[in-house]
Amino acid sequence: MPLKLNFQSMLDIKIIIKETWRRTILLTVQSIGVVYGRLSIAPLYVFGSMRPKDIDSDERLYELFSFIFWTLTIVPLLKYAVIVLRADDNGEGGTFSLYSLLCRHAKVGLLPSDESSDEIMHYETGSTSPGKKNSRARRAIKNNKISHYMMLLLALFGSCMMIGDGVLTPALSVLSASKGLQLSLAKILEKYVPVPTACFILVCLFSVQRYGTHKIGIIFAPVVIIWLFLISGVGLYNIVHWDHRILKAMSPTYMFKFMKHSTIKSWKLLGNLVLCIAGSEAMFTDLGHFSKKSIKIAFVCLVYPALVLSYAGQAAFISKHLIPHDDEVVCVTQNASSEYFHLRESVPNHTGSSEVVRHFFVVLSLFAAAVGSQATITATFSIINQCQALSCFPRVKVVHTSNKIHGQVYIPDVNWLLMILSIACTIGFHEILPLGNATGFAIISGMLVTSCLMSLVILLYWERSWLLAASFLIFFGFVEIMYLSSSLLNFYKGAWCLVILLVFCMTIMLSWHYGTRKKYEFDLENKVPVDWLTDLSPGLGVSRVPGIGFIYTEVVTGIPAFFSHFITNVPAYHQVLIFVSFKLLPVPHISPSRRYLIGRVGPKEYKIYRCIVRYGYCDQVRDTDDFEDHIILSIGEFISREEEDVEALTSPERRMVVIGNQLMDENTIVSVPRGSDSETLSPPVDPSGSSCVTPNQKKVRFMLPPKSPAMRVSVRRELQELVDARESGTAYFLGQSHLSVQKRASFMKKFLITTYVFLDKNCRQPPVALNIPRAALLEVGMLYTI
Structure with a gap:
């Protein structure tokens, strides 16, 4: 043998x-x-x-x-x-x-x-x-x-x-x-x-x-x-x-x-x-x-x-x-x-x-x-x-x-x-x-x-x-x-022809890098602490509406300025909030098993999460139709693993867990195509006990597996709330930046920012790059003075 x-x-x-x-x-x-x-x-x-x-x-x-x-x-x-x-x-x-x-x-x-x-x-x-x-x-x-x-x-x-x-x-x-x-x-x-x-x-x-x-x-x-x-x-x-x-x-x-x-x-x-x-x-x-x-x-x-x-x-x-x-x-x-x-x-x-x-x-x-x-x-x-x-x-x-x-x-x-x-x-x-x-x-x-x-x-x-x-x-x-x-x-x-091409390309690259950098620095300086949303929002009369709100932001801590601006003027946000940040690392590829960092923002009862998507400069993570589904599955796995994960990172806000290959077991939510036989596993119900009617159908829906002794009651309740929120609808929040230059700024700064604004208006728009449906998009305008 x-x-x-x-x-x-x-x-x-x-x-x-x-x-x-x-x-x-x-x-x-x-x-x-x-x-x-x-x-x-x-x-x-x-x-x-x-x-x-x-x-x-x-x-x-x-x-x-x-x-x-x-x-x-x-x-x-x-x-x-x-x-x-x-x-x-x-x-x-x-x-x-x-x-x-x-x-x-x-x-x-x-x-x-x-x-x-x-x-x-x-x-x-x-x-x-x-x-x-x-x-x-x-x-x-x-x-x-x-x-x-x-x-x-x-x-x-x-x-x-x-x-x-x-x-x-x-x-x-x-x-x-x-x-x-x-x-x-x-x-x-x-x-x-x-x-x-x-x-x-x-x-x-x-x-x-x-x-x-x-x-x-x-x-x-x-x-x-x-x-x-x-x-x-x-x-x-x-x-x-x-x-x-x-x-x-x-x-x-x-x-x-x-x-x-x-x-x-x-x-x-x-x-x-x-x-x-x-x-x-x-x-x-x-x-x-x-x-x-x-x-x-x-x-x-x-x-x-x-x-x-x-x-x-x-x-x-x-x-x-x-x-x-x-x-x-x-x-x-x-x-x-x-x-x-x-x-x-x-x-x-x-x-x-x-x-x-x-x-x-x-x-x-x-x-x-x-x-x-x-x-x-x-x-x-x-x-x-x-x-x-x-x-x-x-x-x-x-x-x-x-x-x-x-x-x-x-x-x-x-x-x-x-x-x-x-x-x-x-x-x-x-x-x-x-x-x-x-x-x-x-x-x-x-x-x-x-x-x-x-x-x-x-x-x-x-x-x-x-x-x-x-x-x-x-x-x-x-x-x-x-x-x-x-x-x-x-x-x-x-050879002079190459110099013209060089000036053209360098102007585009330097302008885009400078404008992106200044915009990011503005976001860092004007973000508000998490306490503003979790402690002060009840005093502002903020109400919660059914569904999931995806907030796309460049900052990985705190609340982005454009969302605080939105809450101040429209005091309402969704039942579940997910702050999503795409962060490039100076490596070609990030393994899918190490791609997502999931954590909470504020106490559990607020149901606010943060998702940091890390990728390399050769990875394709945005132009995918199932990107939203990956985030929801990752949050479901985070909820199941939150207490047991001893290797979690302690961030400035709370613990964050590395999520990648979602575990399709009985301790977390699972995704199934609509119309399949497995859709009958656990139909979503609202808090009153009646079946939910889905206003906007997705290609994939999420289910909870049959009740199992391995899943705690509190985890099952939070997962069910996540599934119900997904069935109620999804909205996407994006900050729409409007850059302006101070009058006393130098000519070079004015030229770079003007070029960046022109390129930003005429290049591929973020909603297209993120595959966001226009009907569910909310753009919040912000004025950036540089």
Whole structure:
């Protein structure tokens, strides 16, 4: 018998390992189509964004290829795959995940959710790090408020660069592929304009985003895999056939030669070379869509070697076709007089079917270009989702496209805005060079932000020496500043477009963060103590009406100012009151079993409860139809467990209990769909003993199980009152803020508040985000003077 058990255990382990590897392989294939589509199409426009006259000798070409090889090795392979991917925030990546690590472990947060009632919000969530020793560096940064603002600005700047990249990359990649189609159709059509074709492809690309990363990854992955094998095969052919000496340019000595003899004109070429690592940031930003293992396997085993072969092959081809030589006959292609080089020209042209192969190559490049834009689009969705959760972006609808992988999101409003801006850039520039300059500026700026935040993570979170953190910043920062200086030299040749996008995005983010912060501070200063409601309300002649009242508020203690304003003018509130607060914690996810904190407000006979809903910046807790039912079930479980829970938190008001997975047993209420047979368990009755007639029917109703000795009489009575109140109806109270600025305020403050008011009126409204029916909504207006 023991042998059989051991054999079964080993069989179970093998099945688990098999399923794990099967999932890893699936994610690896999907990541090739989503994460690495951008890196894979870079060969379309790296050399294509340079003029042949700027590459005047084989030595200069070898030097440029040496830069490409070592940049691919240092940045995506060493920096991201080996180091930065280890700094994930519970499986999430990106600029804000690094910032959330610093907020949580170095106490540098400036966001509203980081400042009040920390003990309540972080209770038993694991979002704090009590085991971390308070080092000198952590103390210095924690006490320096300016450094807190600098870190927030740095995180917002990096996010804006990623959003700008999400606008420019689709335009650049699709337009580059359309230029190749122009060359293929030159003999068929006298005049072909690639811009309309690029715009049509962009519309199609953004239209399929609603299907989600999972489906898109399955569709796109074969295209990218075929593309990688094709360009690596073409590259290998060109190396062997044209110039195998290009491989010696892998030596770093060629880079030093370039820097030693460089001029301003040659230095500008680095701004084009930086496009070879376009998409590296997506390896970290899209981490929430996949896994670290799948991203590393895909890059090391396929993407990296294919890209090296492709760039080496292009360099070998260019050295024999586009560079004038004095000592040999030059085989000039039919398009050698073209202003720019295109990857299509390097496809072998020695057989009768060569034109067919080239046409296939061009068509595949169009598909690959569309796929390549996917990485930045999904990364932009992830960044904006994190910014919105951290109160740095206006309210927009976020659609979670996967139930298994929390980070896979789609944001419709942002998707269509990106499409409009990408088409505008395509039409406005209609050339590869300015788009390449702007994209390179965005890429290298975002990477530099990641290096700065990553060095702080090494110092404050990993608790390594300041020497190691400084070495990381100096080594990778030097490479990125070198490329940044080159991009700045091309500022007037397209990079200015990115600055406009940066100002636009930063204005939105800073205004929203500032307005949200000031509004929250006003709520804290003007809240009233609980005693006002429980002790003074009888003197005001307040009456109780049947039903449940949900009061949505940002404060987690006391009575919000808008509700006290309502009670003063309309002295009545519901039989059961529930104060609901959504509180973001600087972590990606909060386990459903630790999500709700339930407590009482005032004595038992008042039947007033407080519910604090804690969530991470990647959790979806508001856009659900059954959110109200979860709260009622949680309060029912709280009533059943209140006296026995020895691990309850003692808050400034009363004891609070962590509630998550509701226990469907005989000691609490249960939910059943209306019309089911189990509805007859315990029909609600009013205090007079007659059956209640439900005025507003819900999809789900609540019942008490049959009488059981395990349930105390007082608990059963309170649960029955909760069920009766739910059957009587539900009302929702929201504070409607009206912000105004004092006349003596500075221009900047007036500008930020005015922008916030405009965004607040035109973005997604709180009742929509909370799925509150208009018929049951009560909005209480409050004037906030800042």
